[in-house]
Amino acid sequence: MTTPYTFAHNAFAGALRSTYAHLSDGEESGVAVNVAGRLMLMRTQGKLAFATMRDSSGEIQLFALAATTQRFEEFAKLHLGDWVGVSGEVVRTKRGELSVKVASWQLLAEALHNFGDKWAGISDFDLRYRHREADLWANASTRTSLTRRSEMLRSVRERCWAANFMEVETPMLNAIPTGAAARPFRTFHNALNSEFFLRIAPELWLKRLVVGGYERVFELGRVFRNEGVDTRHNPEFTILELYAAYWNYEDMMAFTEELVAGVALDVLGTTEISYLDRDFSFAAPWPRRTMAELASQAVDEDVSVHTPLAHLAQLLGERGVEVHVSWGAGRCLAELFEVTCEETLWNPIFVTDFPVEISPLARRHQKDPELTERFESYAAGRELSNGFSELNDPVDQRNRFEEQARLAAAGDDEAMLIDEDYIKALEWGLPPTAGLGVGIDRLAMLIAGEANIREVIAFPTLKPLRD
């Protein structure tokens, strides 16, 4: 079947609804428009036909009459899901439905499959995720969630640009997977005869751009981590990372809370969030508490990175956590915080001053060299962002990498590897800089009110079908 290559579209359903809200029942506007979209419903009644058509802005009724509609019999036999382009006058029917009274029309594309039950839609998860195009057609909640994600991305970019951050892109094919602790995906470049890894974070590249003189940079892009899949993890996900020269982690916390609150305001029109039947507010400022404070409160005694390792191990053991031989006091404190506090942090909060042991890229705390100027924000019981004053001492960075290498040798397959190029970059001089990483999918879940990360990803990673 040959269908048109273009359509002279000049009106949207949503705009027509507001423009012609004044038409009374049975009134004709005298204005002809060209609308296009997909047929959602069709009600034929002898020599009349009423179709509900949807475009990107909403739905509008198409009103066809045998007496005045071109090829009326064919129109009445169109299928749900077909794309049509219609020319006709804007009218309101006697029963009060704003309509385009079809004069002429064209079939723009035929739907050879139906898109689910017209009332119940599609509910099968496998079908919804593997054929999101059908899910989008059938389910308003899918359209809403994915649209909110898109609006969120726009808001994030605009707010970063407004704060004089420059958007950059860094390599996804990396010879060394670094910048985070995670198992990578491996791939191979034939012409270079080299193994590569899909990036697990853009962090080190971005700081090299700061070394190069770009004082504020951000990247909004995909990273890949070869780990489990569940309601909060997709193997590929989107991260916002940004770096600002001359800032420290306190400046970055202030930027973070303003950014997140601003994004909520842009997308939802409010900073007040209702998530899974519980409320919280993104309105700044968010409280700041140190990891040691929160852990101490949870175990009802003072603990810190200076608490004897054996005692921290005992506290962990009482809570069912097995302590690995390579763990020092810092790792133990962090584990204790995670098991006792993380899920309880419902309202947005910054947890600060992470142990140096688990923060190989963060600058040591000015008040305690065993800690770093690092923070993570939490909301709804989960990590939302991670940031710190960046370690810019190449000697200390080499020591930190070497400690990571020891962990790797001891069997930690998520420890970082030594990145000589990065150390060399620091030797050229990284100014005092603060960095931030925000899990965009996690934030999208909160903004869209979704409990499953797959609902905010258009095409989530699924196991390929076999057999």
Next chain:
RNA sequence: GCGCCGGUAGCUCAAUUGGCAGAGCAUUUGACUCUUAAUCAACAGGUUCCGGGUUCAAGUCCCGGCCGGCGCACCA
């Protein structure tokens, strides 16, 4: 990776203890000049996820596999 649950018509779902595989919507045909999930009538629609097994008889019970949901583990 482990555990629990699920997979029946294009879609949404039924099917008693193991006893003829069904309905609504969609599709097809017909009626109908103001419908709103239109209505009414009729026809058609099946590898019950796949492969074995038990049984006179399996959608149903058993074993293996595939895919998904939820939980756990992993995710500093």
